[in-house]
Amino acid sequence: MFMTAPEIRVRCAPGPFPCSRAPVRAGPRLPVVVLGEKVWGAMTAVTREVFGRMPQEEGGGEVEKFTLRSGSVKVEILSLGCIIAALETRGRDGVFSDVVLGFDTLEGYTRKHPFFGAVVGRVANRIGKGRFTVHGQDYQLFLNNGPNSLHGGARGFDKVLWSPQVLPNGVCFFRLSPDGEEGYPGDLQVWVTYTLNGEELAINYQAQTSKTTPINLTNHAYFNLAGQGSRDIYDHEISIEADSYLPVDSTKIPTGxxxxxxxxGFDLRQPVELGKHLQKFGLDGFDHNFCLQQEQARHLAARARHPPTGRAMEVHTTQPGIQFYTGNNLDGSLKGKGAVVYPKHSAFCLETQNWPDAVNKPHFPNTLLHPGEEYNHTTWLVFSTA
Incomplete structure (x- = not known):
């Protein structure tokens, strides 16, 4: 069959609007061939398979794995938490390696873990004391990070099953977060869409609400461009396009x-070799928000490069911030893919998002979504070999 329209719009059941306001571009008369569970389109293959079943105490639902494959990138995504379970990209030698931390089986993801590869929300990062006020009403969230609420609370978006819809070059996930879930107001409809085009993986987040609510969505993938299971990230070069950052208190809440x-030591505007940089400034690692451009247009946020293999990654986003985290809390207690352990500083995260605790700091970028509005942000991960 042939698609002749200049755009493909796919609607995710049971959601009320298309998976992506940014349409999937089809081009003139692009052939799309459906082969059983495989969809080919725009040089991207999409497959789906059963990954496992949730424990009965978690509802026992079926978890699917979706594999997106282009000529240069392969990414595996679960319907549990929209988790990026694997991401393979080429090195200078032409060999593919998996560059994200995670687990081989569903059991690893249903146990306690540090949000490997997951979409976190309703509000990513920390809310001080788990409290905020909207329209004069006070809300109290579950405290799961010392005195604060982190990444959505006790059962955030990372721990629930999402409804999938296959696209010609990706997959769209939908869920309804009901009014009062984890203490947040409003029925929140959320769509997370992954699309792969060549070397570029795009993650689009959209949401609509029935009541005014804070929202801040991101993906929490842990990267090691040397290959997951490598000992550390000290030989990586990192740069972040930010003139300012947010100092934090002892509980990791921004001071304002x-x-x-x-x-x-937070000046990463030029590439630094991470291990030497941490040593030079006496830093134990990073877990800080860096302040990006404030306009909601695509802009470069960060670059990471692993000189020994030549693997490189650029992060582009529409968000005003990026949380740079160097795996400070990894301690070797978790066995990941291939039964390897993940010690401290064995991965980094570049989490594009709004600024932490923005709901309690009026001078930070707005994090409230109102009825009739649409939350719509995209992050692009661009992989290359240098």
Missing amino acids: EVAAVQGT
């Missing part, structure tokens, strides 16, 4: 200050 990076 927006501090210049100039002359500090």
Whole structure:
């Protein structure tokens, strides 16, 4: 069959609007061939298979794995938590390696783990004391990170099953977060769409709400461009396109200050070799928000490069911030893929998002979504070999 329309719009059941406001471009008379469970289109193959079943105490639902494959990238995504379970990309030698931390089986993801590869929400990052006020009403969230609420609470978006819809070059996930879930107001409809085009993986987040609510969505993939299971990330080069960052208190809540990076260990505007940089500035690692452009247009946020293999990744986003985290809390206690352990500093996260605790800091970028509005942000991960 042939698709002659200049755009493909796919609607995710049971959602009320298309999976992506940014349409999937088809081009003139692009052939799309459906072969059983495989969909080919725009040089991307999409397959789906059963990955496992949730424990009975978690509802016992079926978890599917969706594999997106182009000529240069292969990514595996689960319907549990929209988790990126594997991401393979080429090195200078032409060999593919999996560059994200995770587990071989569903059991690993149903146990406690540090959000490997998952979409986190309703509000990613931390809300101080788990409290906020909207329209004069106070809300109290579950405290799961010391005195604060982290990544949506006790059972955030990372721990639930999403409804999938296959696209010609990706997959769209939908769920309804009901009013009061984890203490948040409003029925929130959420769509997360992954599309792969060549070397570029795009993640689009959309949401609509019935009541005013804070929202801040991101993906929490842990990367090691040397290949998951490699000992550390000290030989990686990192740069972040930010003139300022947010200092935090002892519980990782921003103090409210927006501090210049100039002359500090947080100045990553030029590439630094991570291990040497941490040593030079006496840093134990990063777990901080870096302040990006404030306009909602695609902009470069960060670059990561592993010189020994030549693997490189650029992060582009429409978000105003990026949380740079160097796996400080990994301690070797978790066995991941291939039964390898993940010690401290064995991966990094570049989480594009709004600023932490923005709901309690009026001078931070707005994080409230109102009825009749649409939350719509995209992050692009672009892989290359240098």
